[in-house]
Amino acid sequence: xxxxxxxxxxxxxxxxxxxxxxxxxxxxxxxxxxxxxxxxxxxxxxxxxxxxxxxxxxxxxxxxxxxxxxxxxxxxxxxxxxxxxxxxxxxxxxxxxxxxxxxxxxxxxxxxxxxxxxxxxxxxxxxxxxxxxxxxxxxxxxxxxxxxxxxxxxxxxxxxxxxxxxxxxxxxxxxxxxxxxxxxxxxxxxxxxxxxxxxxxxxxxxxxxxxxxxxxxxxxxxxxxxxxxxxxxxxxxxxxxxxxxxxxxxxxxxxxxxxxxxxxxxxxxxxxxxxxxxxxxxxxxxxxxxxxxxxxxxxxxxxxxxxxxxxxxxxxxxxxxxxxxxxxxxxxxxxxxxxxxxxxxxxxxxxxxxxxxxxxxxxxxxxxxxxxxxxxxxxxxxxxxxxxxxxxxxxxxxxxxxxxxxxxxxxxxxxxxxxxxxxxxxxxxxxxxxxxxxxxxx
Numbered sequence: 001x002x003x004x005x006x007x008x009x010x011x012x013x014x015x016x017x018x019x020x021x022x023x024x025x026x027x028x029x030x031x032x033x034x035x036x037x038x039x040x041x042x043x044x045x046x047x048x049x050x051x052x053x054x055x056x057x058x059x060x061x062x063x064x065x066x067x068x069x070x071x072x073x074x075x076x077x078x079x080x081x082x083x084x085x086x087x088x089x090x091x092x093x094x095x096x097x098x099x100x101x102x103x104x105x106x107x108x109x110x111x112x113x114x115x116x117x118x119x120x121x122x123x124x125x126x127x128x129x130x131x132x133x134x135x136x137x138x139x140x141x142x143x144x145x146x147x148x149x150x151x152x153x154x155x156x157x158x159x160x161x162x163x164x165x166x167x168x169x170x171x172x173x174x175x176x177x178x179x180x181x182x183x184x185x186x187x188x189x190x191x192x193x194x195x196x197x198x199x200x201x202x203x204x205x206x207x208x209x210x211x212x213x214x215x216x217x218x219x220x221x222x223x224x225x226x227x228x229x230x231x232x233x234x235x236x237x238x239x240x241x242x243x244x245x246x247x248x249x250x251x252x253x254x255x256x257x258x259x260x261x262x263x264x265x266x267x268x269x270x271x272x273x274x275x276x277x278x279x280x281x282x283x284x285x286x287x288x289x290x291x292x293x294x295x296x297x298x299x300x301x302x303x304x305x306x307x308x309x310x311x312x313x314x315x316x317x318x319x320x321x322x323x324x325x326x327x328x329x330x331x332x333x334x335x336x337x338x339x340x341x342x343x344x345x346x347x348x349x350x351x352x353x354x355x356x357x358x359x360x361x362x363x364x365x366x367x368x369x370x371x372x373x374x375x376x377x378x379x380x381x382x383x384x385x386x387x388x389x390x391x392x393x394x395x396x397x398x399x400x401x402x403x404x405x406x407x408x409x410x411x412x413x414x415x416x417x418x419x420x421x422x423x424x425x426x427x428x429x430x431x432x433x434x435x436x437x438x439x440x441x442x
Contacts, residue, residue: 014382014383014384015383015384017382017383018383018384018387019387021375021379021382021383021387021388021391022387022388022390022391022394023391024371024375024379024391025372025375025376025379025388025391025392025394025395026391026392026394026395026398027398028368028369028371028372028375029238029368029372029391029392029395029398030234030238030395030398030399030402031364031365031368032364032365032368032369032371032372033229033234033237033238033365033395033399034234034399034402034406035361035362035364035365035368036050036225036226036229036234036361036365036369037229037230037233037234038358038361039226039358039361039362039365040229040230041356041358042356043352043353043355043356043357044352044356044357044358045230045350045351045352046341046344046345046350046351046352047223047226047227047229047230047350048223048337048340048341048344048350049341049344049345049350049352050226050362050365051219051222051223051226052219052333052334052337052338052340052341053362053366054222054362054365054366054369054370055218055219055222055329055330055333055334056330056333056334056366057330057366057367057369057370058326058327058329058330058370058373059327059330059331059334060327060370061323061326061327061330061370061374062089062092062320062323062324062326062327063085063327064323065319065320065323065378066085066088066089066323069088069319069320088320089324091320092318092320092321092323092324093204093206093207093324095317095318095320095321096207096210096317096321096324096325207324207328208328208332210312211325211328211329211332212332213308214305214308214309214325214329215329215332215333215336217301217302217304217305217308218305218329218333219333219337220297220298220301221298221299221301221302221305222298223298224294224295224297224298224301225237225241225294225295225298227294228290228291228292228294228295228298229291230291231290231291231294232282232291232292232295233399233403233407233409234399234402234403235396235399235400235403235409235411235419236278236282236291236292236295236415237291237295238395238396238399239274239275239278239396239418239419239422239423240275240278240279240292240295240296240299240422241295241298241299241302242271242392242393242395242396242422242423242426243271243272243274243275243296243299243422243425243426244299244302244303244306245271245425245426245429245430246267246268246271246272246425246426246429247299247300247302247303248303248306248307249264249267249268249429250268250303251303251304251307252307252310255307255311256307256310256311263428264428264429266428267424267425267426267428267429268425268429269425270421270424270425270428271421271422271425271426271429272425273418273421274417274418274419274420274421274422274423274424274425275292275296275418275422276418277414277415277417277418277421278292278415278418278419278422279292279418280414280418281412281414281415281418282415319377319378319381322377322378323377323378326373326377375388375391376388376392379391385430386430386431389426389427389430389431390427392426393423393426393427396419396422396423400419
């Protein structure tokens, strides 16, 4: 009985923090979307610069994670040890790139053998979000990381399972954990990605090569998301973007051969019907469909991000690895993507002047977007995945309230019905996987 008390207390604490996480996710996603929409002014029309600037804020994720982990270790008493920044960075990098498994994959040139200790496997992680993100199936991912399911900016990124997140495995233990046989062990795309990542000798280069494709998907998803806000209301963007779990399921079924589920199939159909109704209401209102198409493109990129992360990671990532992933993604974006917005500015494709940038809206969107992604990716440590899913889907009614009360946006019955169907489909998709897992364990 004494051994059960800490577990019971932990569940109570996770349940108690759930509503706070829900409100935090819903409010941060709503605020980020609303601020991003307000960046469009007569003197500023630069969605790519917006994404580049906002993504740069996530560079602080790993340092902040290290500071928090160190504080927790110091407060934990004599039995806990605080790791140095370099130690934690090395462990996270080793886990993120699966060093031992990658070396084996590179040595065998993609020939996988489940009987060998060096066999490389796929994961069965779940992402819900919205992310980058997150996405799970993001419970994070993503814009992962996964995911999961959902957001790219929101997007996205991958949500680690609680049992894996609460411990910080050593580099060797993390590498060994990735060597379990998995369902995607022979997937050709996974083999190609791992061979690409494994080539550099220095683990730092392997981390960069691992994160690079996710960086491209992240930036594209967020760019299309912010671009859509120039044409349609944040409520419509968040509603259509919530179709990401449906796309994750479709891609996972096709590429990863995930188990077929009639409930998920119905949920996908309901989600598609809701998106069509929202798009139809926009067309009937005389709105150009560019906003809807951009949002669907963002959702597809976010879903691809989550599925690729699910494919490439051999085990659920620890919080350190997720933090390193996000910070590396931010660093690559800052270092590599600046010529893009500079060319767009010089060619007047995205016109703005330094004196006309709405810094209050830009910083507000960046700060709340970073908070959203942090809650999506690390909230799993504090509460249950279902709360993260609920917080994501509540972004739709929260944005609707702000649009109606503040922005004087009118909603037709067709649009309201469409948003309701998307929400219903979203919840069915993110609830089905935990339900199946519970049945399987029984």
